[in-house]
Amino acid sequence: MDAYEPAATHEDGSCPPIILGCAHSTAENYRSLVTIDDGTCQYTGCLDSRALNFNPSATSNAPCTYPVPGCMNSEADSYHPGANVHVASQCTYLGCTDGQALNFEPNATTNDGSCTAVFAGCTNPSASNYANVGYNRDCGCCRLPGCADSASPNYNANAAFHVASMCAAGRRQLHASGNASCLDPGSLNYDSLGATHMNAVCSFPIFGCTESTNLYYVAGANTHNQSMCAPPTIYGCLAPTALNYQMNATIQREGDCVYAFPGCMDPTAYNYGSEANVPNGLCTYPVLGCTIPIAANYNASATASDGSCTFHVAEALTLILSWFRTSDWYLR
Structure with a gap:
């Protein structure tokens, strides 16, 4: 102690009082x-090495937190609200998985x-194969249609088929008489x-799936194409x-x-998980006993005191003396 004088031969009462107790600042009973x-000194913590919060320095047991693997992404269909170890492979996300x-x-x-099935078709109203069917x-x-005569001033290099009435000399378009018909060779x-x-x-x-009960049914189609239909619908769990x-x-x-949510399913256990539906065999229970180290x-291993502590005379005096010397009453 700081007041100690090695040259002194007689005690003059200047030594500070001896105060027994825990001198480790990280301990729960530090003074x-x-x-x-x-x-x-007492260190409370989990003594089970299987737990996430295992504390090898602990001297008395405390509730342990055991690993609960699962999907921790709340946006996933398989989200596990009680999980504390994220397993990405267990996450499933709902949506359209058809690349087409x-x-x-x-x-x-x-x-x-x-x-939503792709329903492709001609969307240009000026085309002969345009149809207002919800493409x-x-x-x-x-x-x-257009004039395919390169000698005509109305020549259209982009025309898919030739319509003579759309050609004209001197930029004047000719109009043929008679009933209109389809001059597109590609038409039916x-x-x-x-x-x-x-x-x-x-x-x-107009090709599409014409099965009215199919997921890819197209109301505007007039020609059935089985390859454009979705597989038969069977609802169920795909995970x-x-x-x-x-x-x-x-x-x-x-x-x-x-989804399987492993955990402790016993409501009387310390680590009971209300979301668990598969037991993981890691339930921990209160252990009653004496929790005072010098008893x-x-x-x-005790996690809760049952009032059963017994002391030898020397231990009892040490405990009482330590309490008095570290209490507010003693320090006043």
């Missing part, structure tokens, strides 16, 4: 005025039936003898890791899957 550490669909979602992992993508296949009703062309007369097949995985399902809706029957 700053303690002058001699008596080994009574209009609304394909590259981040989706599970098809939820929200895909959602232009096919780049529009067939525009091409009239090779016709003289006057009218786009509205032309007829073209292989789920408890109710359905192998033959094709569409998964929100709430279709029951004769101290139980380092």
Whole structure:
């Protein structure tokens, strides 16, 4: 101690009082005025090395937090609210997984039936194969009528087929008389003898899925194409890791899957998890016993005192003396 004088031969009472107790500042029972550490420092913590909060320095047990693996992304369909160890591979995201669909979602992992089929066709009203049937993508296949006579001042290099009445000398367009017909050789009703062309007369097949119960059904299609239909709809859980995985399902809706949430399912345990539906075998329970380290029957595994501590005379005096010397009453 600082007041010690090695040359002194007689005690004059100038030595500071001896205060026994815990002198380690990180301990729970640390006292700053303690002058001699008596080994009574207490460190409460988890003593189970399997736990996330394992504390190898702890002297008395405290509730442990055990790993609960799962998807911790709240935007995922398989989000586990009780998970504390993120497992990215367990996350499933609902959306359109068909790469050919209009609304394909590259981040989706599970098809939820929200895909919109691509319905491509000519969207230019000036084309002979234009149809107002709800196309959602232009096919780049529009067939525009025009003058294909390079000698004509109205020559149109982009014309898909020739219409003589659209050619004229001196920039004057000629109009043939007679009933209008379709002069587009690519149409279903091409009239090779016709003289006057009218786009509205032309007829073209409109391909699509015409099965009204199919997810990719196209109301405007007049020619069925099976390859444009979606597979038969079977609702169910598509996640292989789920408890109710359905192998033959094709569409998964929100709430279709029951995911495994491992944890302690005993409500009487310290680490009971209300979200758990699969026991993980790691339940911990209150351990009653003596929690005072200097007691004769101290139980380092005890998490709650049961009032059973017993002391030898010397230990009792040490405990009482330590309390008095570190209490507010003694220091006043």
